[in-house]
Amino acid sequence: MTFRNFTTQEYLEHPMFRKWVLEQDETAAAFWNEWLLNNPDRKDDVVKAKEILLLICTPTHTATAKDEEETWAKVLQSMDRPATRIVEMPKSRRRWMPYAAVFIGLIIAVFAAYIFYPKADVHHQTAMGELRTVELPDHSVVKLNVNSKIHYKDNWDQANPREVWIEGEAFFSVTHKSNNQTFVVHTKDVDIQVVGTEFNVNTRRIKTQVVLANGVVRLTLNKKSNQPAITMKAGDMVVYSAATTELVNKKVDPEVYSTWQQKVLSFNETPIAEVIRSLQDNMGITIQLEDSSFSGQTFTGSIPMDNIDVFFKTLSRSFEVHIDKTGTNTYKISNN
Structure with missing residues (x-):
């Protein structure tokens, strides 16, 4: 199939097109600029695909240094309270006041940091040709395929679900917790909720493919979908795209979809x-x-x-x- 025969979705999925639009890759840009010169009648279709790709891949907001300064200003302002009455204290207590002030100050600082600053994100990313094994805070293991990335909070507690966000492809081996604490993998298309299991996730080409090796997982599709949650069993493969609303659910051999680990x-x-x-x-x-x-x-x-x-x-x-x-x-x- 030539580029002249591409549909909009095929442009969106093509690696060279995505490098040009999303990464401003010089080689890809040179290729597509020359191609457009030779195929001016397809310019409108290419521009349309480019606009759609930029729309569905808009990066999320991250806090700036200015945001952090404003947050600390609010903390300091809340701590700034004028005294209403001065009480004379015995001399035996006065000498302990500086130490007490320091101690109270430390407590306030720690509390403020805990309240106003969320736990930091940990990021892992692989380049083309690179595989990586990552151990998560609960000792679950993630094997990242080439050109993939995940992120998660640097410390997990038992009161909240264990959460990981992924782009690309990875194989998850999730550790079961005695309190049945859930584990959730987020993609742009689905949320994958598990307790303890092994599964492969591939989010490339504007869709998410989940192949379950063993255990049970529950898929909640993107909010735009009217489909109910899907319960997967070993050997099931579900493919869903929030962009196209395409849904595929069938039985497969899970090993075929995870041999990239070797x-x-x-x-x-x-x-x-x-x-x-x-x-x-x-x-x-x-x-x-x-x-x-x-x-x-x-x-x-x-x-x-x-x-x-x-x-x-x-x-x-x-x-x-x-x-x-x-x-x-x-x-x-x-x-x-």
Whole structure:
């Protein structure tokens, strides 16, 4: 499939397009600017997709230094209370007053910090080609796939749910707590609530894919959806997009969706178009299909995440196609 035949959603999902719009990547910008010069009739469609992507990926607000200064000003103002009456104290007590004042001041400062300053966020992020294992405050384990990130509060208590926010892909092994404390993973599309289980989450391409390896989880879809909460059991896969309201729920082999932890991508009768999307997400490459009818062919096999040649050799041998390397990380597949 060529870029000229792309739908709006396909533009939104394409890694090179997202790098241009969201990351202002110079290589991506040069590519799309040249492409628009050669395809002026598609400019309106590209601009529309660009505006939609910016709208749905608007970053959240973070507190500035000015916000912190204003908060402290409020704390100090609340502590500034004029005395109404002076009482003469015995000399034996006077010598303890400086120490008492310091002690009370420390208590007030700690209390103010606790009330006015929320717990700090901990952030973890991986680059293309990098995998990382993260241990959470409750000893649950998160394995981050390439080009992914999570964040959470630096200290969890037993009174509130354990919460993690994710972008990209990760595999969660959640520790069960004796008080049945819930664990919630947040994406832009769903909230995943569990007690103790293992599951894979992929939030790429404006949708969230959840594959449950074992245990039970409860999915609450984005507020825009009228769908009721979904209870998942081992082997279930749910895919939902708040942007398109598309919902898929089916049985799968969970192991196929988590082999990236061993730096291998596995596929079982998967359409070539879907295989190519996965390779682009996990390897940071761009593959263009000259013949869109080829995208419906299926592929079964495993591909090392550090050796794209394995995939290309298999395609050439099985489907009699020709692969050209058109740039540093760009390829074209065409019929022989």
